[in-house]
Amino acid sequence: MLRLFLFELYKLFRLRSVGLGLMAAFLLPFLWALAPGLKEVYGLVLASGWQVASLSLMAGMEFLFPFLVVMAASESLGSEVSQGTLKSLLLHPLPRARFVLAKLFAALLYPFVLLSASFLGSLLAGLPHGLGGFYGGTGLGAGGFAGVGYVSGWEALGEVIRAHLLAGCVLLPLAALALLYATLFLSTTASALAAVATLLLMRLLVAFPALTPFLLTTYLDLHLRPSAAGLGLPLLFVYALGFALLAALVFDRKDL
Known part of the structure; x- marks a missing residue:
C-alpha cells in the first residue's frame, strides 16, 4: 500500500494543475506584501511580516485554495480516464478500493503541501517587514490586525501555524x-463543477438554522474561529471519511 501511495503521490505532483497551484500559493504572499492599496481597502498598514502570512491565508481560503484542492483531486482520477491509463491499471491484481484510497491519501496530503508553499512564500515576502515582535495583531488572534498590545515573534508564529493547520483540515473533506x-463522473471538469455546486448548495442551507451547526460550509472559515474547533474538526473528519468511503464503494462497483 505504501508503494502504491508513493506512486499516486508522484503522479499527483506531476499534474499541471498541481504545479500551477503550488506556484500560485507561493507567489500570492508577494502580492499582499507589495500591494499599495491595503490602507484604502482594508484600513491596514503592515506592521509585521506575520500579517502578510495572515492576509495570504485569508485571501487564499476565500476561493483559491479550495478551488485548487478540488481541481487536483478531480484531475487525479480524471486524467487517468482522459489519458486512457485507468483500464490498464485496473488489469493488475489490485483491489479497486485500495487504488482509490491511495489516490485519496495523496489528495488529502496536497492541501497541507499547498499551504506549506503559501507559508514559505509568506516568510520570504514578509522578511522586509520583519518577523519579530510587534504592536498589533496577526489578524488570526484576539483583536484582529489591531491586536491587544505587543505580540512576540513566537506568539505570532504559533497563531499563523495554527491557522494554516486548521485551514488544511478544512480542505480535507473538499478533496474527498x-x-x-x-468516481461518479470519471471527468475532471464535471467532478470539479459538482463539488463546487455542492458547496454552494450547502451555503444556501443556512436558511435552516437547525442544520447550520452540521453543515460542512459552516466551518470553511475555521482557521479564523479556532474556538469552534471542538465541534468543527470532528465534523470535518466525519465528512472526509464519509466521502472517502462512498468514493471507494462507488468505484468498486463502477462499470468500466
Whole structure:
C-alpha cells in the first residue's frame, strides 16, 4: 500500500494543475506584501511580516485554495480516464478500493503541501517587514490586525501555524468530495463543477438554522474561529471519511 501511495503521490505532483497551484500559493504572499492599496481597502498598514502570512491565508481560503484542492483531486482520477491509463491499471491484481484510497491519501496530503508553499512564500515576502515582535495583531488572534498590545515573534508564529493547520483540515473533506464525484463522473471538469455546486448548495442551507451547526460550509472559515474547533474538526473528519468511503464503494462497483 505504501508503494502504491508513493506512486499516486508522484503522479499527483506531476499534474499541471498541481504545479500551477503550488506556484500560485507561493507567489500570492508577494502580492499582499507589495500591494499599495491595503490602507484604502482594508484600513491596514503592515506592521509585521506575520500579517502578510495572515492576509495570504485569508485571501487564499476565500476561493483559491479550495478551488485548487478540488481541481487536483478531480484531475487525479480524471486524467487517468482522459489519458486512457485507468483500464490498464485496473488489469493488475489490485483491489479497486485500495487504488482509490491511495489516490485519496495523496489528495488529502496536497492541501497541507499547498499551504506549506503559501507559508514559505509568506516568510520570504514578509522578511522586509520583519518577523519579530510587534504592536498589533496577526489578524488570526484576539483583536484582529489591531491586536491587544505587543505580540512576540513566537506568539505570532504559533497563531499563523495554527491557522494554516486548521485551514488544511478544512480542505480535507473538499478533496474527498471531489474524488467522490470523480468516481461518479470519471471527468475532471464535471467532478470539479459538482463539488463546487455542492458547496454552494450547502451555503444556501443556512436558511435552516437547525442544520447550520452540521453543515460542512459552516466551518470553511475555521482557521479564523479556532474556538469552534471542538465541534468543527470532528465534523470535518466525519465528512472526509464519509466521502472517502462512498468514493471507494462507488468505484468498486463502477462499470468500466
